[in-house]
Amino acid sequence: MHMPQPLKRALKRTAHAAVLGLALLGAASQAESPPERVPPVPLEFFFQHARTLEAKLSPSGDYLALTTSHGSDRVALVVVSFKPSIQAQRIAHYKDADVIDFHWTSDQRLVFSVGDLKDDANADEYAPGLIAMDRDGKNQRLLVKRQAQFVTGGGADRSLEWNHMLLWSLQNTAAEIPNEVIVGRLNFSGDRQLQSVTPLWLNTETGRTRNAGVLGAPDNVQQWLFDNNGQVRLAIALDKGRVSAHWRDLKAENTWRTLFDTPPLEAPFDPIAVDTQGALYVNTNTGAQGEAELKRFDFSSGRPEAQAIVSTPGFDFTGRLRMEAGQLMGVDVLTDARQTVWLKPELKALQALADEKLPGRINVLSCRRCSQADAVVLVHSYSDRSPGEYWIYRAAEKQWETIGGVRPEIDPRRMASVDFQRIKTRDGRDMPVWITLPQGVKPGKPAPTVVMVHGGPWVRGGQWEWEPMEQFLASRGYLVIAPEFRGSTGYGAQHYRASFKQWGQAMQDDVADALLWARKEGLADPERACIAGASYGGYATLMGLIRHPELYRCGVSWVAVTDLPLLVEGSWRVNDDTGNFRKYGMADTIGRAKEDRAMLEANSPVHQAARLKRPVLLAMGENDVRVPLAHGTRMREALEKAGNPPQYVVYPGEGHGWRKVKNRVDFAQRVEAFLQQHIGNAP
Template sequence: MLHKLSVRLPFAAACAALLAIPPLAAHAQSAPEQTPVEHFFQRPAVLSAKLSPSGTKIAISTSRGDKRVGLVVIDLAGGTPKANRAATFSDADITQFEWVGDDRLVYSAVDLQDGSGEDRYFARGLFSVNADGTQPRTLVSRDGSTNSLDGRLLKWNHTLLAVPEQQPGIRPDEVVIGEMYFDHKSMTSVWPKWINVRTGRTRIMDVEPISHVVAWDFDTAAEPRVAYTSHNGVEATSWRGPGEKKWSELTQDKVLEAKFTPVGVDDIGNLYVTHTDQSGYSVLSKFDFKTGKPSATPLLETPGFDFRGSLVEGRPGAGPLGVRLITDAEQTIWYDEGMKRAQAMVDAQLPGRVNRISCRRCGADEAVLLVRSFSDRDPGKLFHYESVSKKWNLVGAVQDEIDPQRMSRVSMHRIKARDGRDLPVWVTQPAGVKAGQPAPTVVLVHGGPWIREGDWEWEGMQQFLASRGYLVISPEFRGSTGYGYAHYRAGWKQWGQAMQDDVADALLWAQKQGLASNKACIAGASYGGYSTLMGLVRHPELYKCGVAWLAVTDPSLLLKGAWNVIDDLDDGSRRYMLPQLIGDVDKDAKMLADNSPLMRAWDIKAPLLLAFGESDMRVPIEHGERLRSALIKAGHPPEWVTYSNEAHGFRQVSTQVDFARKVEAFLDKHLKAEKP
């Protein structure tokens, strides 16, 4: 039986006091003509939310009520929810946390107000605390210190790897951490060991040694089942089944030539992998240990898309509950009958949205659900549902200052590129534009470039641009992943060439459809910034202006580096991967020069806004400074902005807001204003 969505105000009020969001009974207020720029780039009210093992508590990482992102626990027991701030820092933000049993949490922290990126992957530390905020403990140092009262504080190069589900044979209060070793800017080994989150004591994990491990997969008991190794351009996958002590190598491949990719494991000895089948798309299969290959019959295939998703972990000793995947939008395929019914119930209550469920006592009559419900126009809301009482509770909004009714619709289209290749294109349509009335357009090119960018969900930059009246076109040009191996492979060594033609073809299609006007600007970051520059070089007739930030301006500098330019690209990428994907600095020298914005600076004549982070080590600021000098010599100086405490990806809210305002003013000047 379906039940109407209702909210118990005591619960909503308790969460509202914590997260600074109004209960549902809040009075409506008149809205301004435009949503303020700050609202699009604010820190989310809720970064993450997780149920405790019993389902009686919810842990939330949130910045509401404090200047920093802290860890808050809502205790649902006793009928009256009680919220308390379990952990917070004055100089850092809690970005990763897990429950260890029902009364203790383990968490890491980074400084989100430091844009340098030095703590983005490492030096996060590891800490633990009781759910009520008592008995805090530092397990791993963030600053390199190893001093503590009992001498058990570990160095910064340790990271959380796995938290086991409580079950027979598992010691309470223990989690798995990895000690990382490095060589030539790359991680050469991650070795697991147990640590007690209350005492800090560590013990050796009984695992056969294996060299050059870079990652692991664990089962629900935190037993390592898959080891990934990488050395001298060769990547290998090894397997260790239940009850086995020794590793068996399943495959050994050169970089970029993997025959399959593990997705996860279950507790009954299955390994789940993706591989490219005869259709040319990646599918999900079980690995057949007898044949040494993925099963010929896939478990799941997504026509028109590569499989992208993860297993929904099942109960200890069992297989997965389901598979969470993304085609044009996210969905969950449940194997458990109880969870199928739960998903149907949730979808009926919250129609037309993606409803991502996490659960405790999953599929049972007394199941507890935590639902994140979102759409292309709504960053999301969190709901708590108790199957026994059949009552819904609003936990809060992910971005509480965003009004979904004022946001823009997002749609995906399949068009044909000039050579006939299938080309996926995402379109964010500005609200209020009449049918048949073309809008000024921003072609927003994603970075990577070997990623899939688009999803049916709310994105701050796209929505900001659309709110200012611009049609936003986001092409998944060849070289992008997620749309078949042929589409990905067709982008190899095509920087500035066929990849650039795809970007142009997306705009030409939108103009032919009557969506885009002849006033268009091209924009993007990282590779998207490179594509912006090459768009102005190769298709100057299409673009009135360009906005490039964190942009690669010279592929040769990216590929080989320079003695006086410090970057973070490891030797393995430069030796074994980038020459195949972009080009060989010697064999392809002419091709790289022909498609270098720096070498083609004389051809960039449209107005250009360039922005860089002064601490960027992926695309160092030298890329921007060299191009800026060349453009000044060519007589076309760009608008120029740098941010002193930002790396590759603007992380500080103040930077994002300031840059968005500069973009808004630049576009308004060159797209909206008519020349006299």
């Protein structure tokens, strides 16, 4: 479950890097043409760690850093040097922790955070620590402690306490700020909710801190925006149920200008970036269907400019600005797939070169000296059927070098294709739907189907890329339908706001309409369908079996919200991390604890368990603080009382999802057997 936008932005916390994956020594993916019939792809291939989580060029482009699990059950940090020849050195590798995020601070030095991908998924959310190290593995210094300490720093111990997190690091070398980053000190209220974040400059060599220039800033700032030189330019505060944005005027010392002050759901724009000239770029919902458009902010009028820089009809602008030395070079844009719109001819030429070299794929460029004749380019190339490959291109030599496959064990020829459609819901709304089509399905021969409901619900569900669970199900012969039901973000404010107070109601009908559409199109077997999902998706799975029992034979629900009154009211006996959202957002988006009690109970699986007659696989994380275990135990007890006991599993040490590979594999095995039993489709 996630908080809605823009409340989520106002409450934003630094997040762990997503697992992207790349294998330094892995083989490149093979041509994507269908293979001969062979046994199913091993289940473990989909759920083990990707060979590498992330890759980044150094400021000069002479070095590449990457996090990889190659040859180990722990994620390590590796530095690759390209001159005079390719050489790799593992510089950080720990027995009881994984490197989960890293940044270059110069060509010589990196900073990185650690977590435990084998242990509690909540343990490092606020305390991943921060360590600095030279690219050769020397001069290690512990900058920020972890709550679970595992490593000591060099020299005098100036390390900060666990409640400090990295906020900003240089993307390009700046001689006037050598090896410094900005960290934020997280300040909590008495009920353990994040109250404010205080930014500090931190020297990665000495461990010394200094003020980040926030005198005169408002109280309760939870998010800061910096320019390319690390200057604080904008503060977003959440105080007494209102969100406000404040601009720092560098010409007038300690002077802050309020740009807006509204209830969280009424914020007029979302700040995105600041360039070296002091231009502020914002997202604002001014499209025909309330789609977010990228604009510059006009300080003279006090509002975003009328003309959009980037507009994507049918989609919110979702992406990032590509800056080099603070200059706007291009814009990443996500519609049904990701692409980069480059503003400079040299970069357009590099993109065209990569697309010609690697056709039929999304080719994401990250470069150094991007517009120069000696540009160095890192290319992440992927598709719906391929987790991807990484390449290096050197413009001066016109030379391509393959770094390796993201998941070299995955053969793209054996993966499913992903399609994007827009359909009409029963009340006439436009709804995007993702379809993962297994191989071997022919027109007129509909496949057994899994309707996959994404979590959130106020997030975007999919894009054109390889996704492990959906590809796993497709590899077992199931058609996977993933609707972007109302409330899904990325498709305009109208689509998002249509979800308010519609849990289990119109939102649930949207999910059903996606399956009905697929049946009408001859894609989905009209007799064999199950529904599945996690978090909100787990809730929608249970409510789907209650509201539309004629459509589904079974449901797979994990880390699911099951009791809406418990979610909205909270309980002193049930620990969760949704206090701020409960206080400032749930009344408008889900419902009010007293006034809407009847509606909340009518749409709570726990309270409606007697109506749920279909088989259920229900799984929970023992240490989940987003959707606590109480939701699972109450649902299990309610189903047992109703005479329909679920298949029930609780994973010790897990939080809101499965971090441990053994648990991901175990759960997938349970899902495979459960679906085979109820809509049987052995490949």
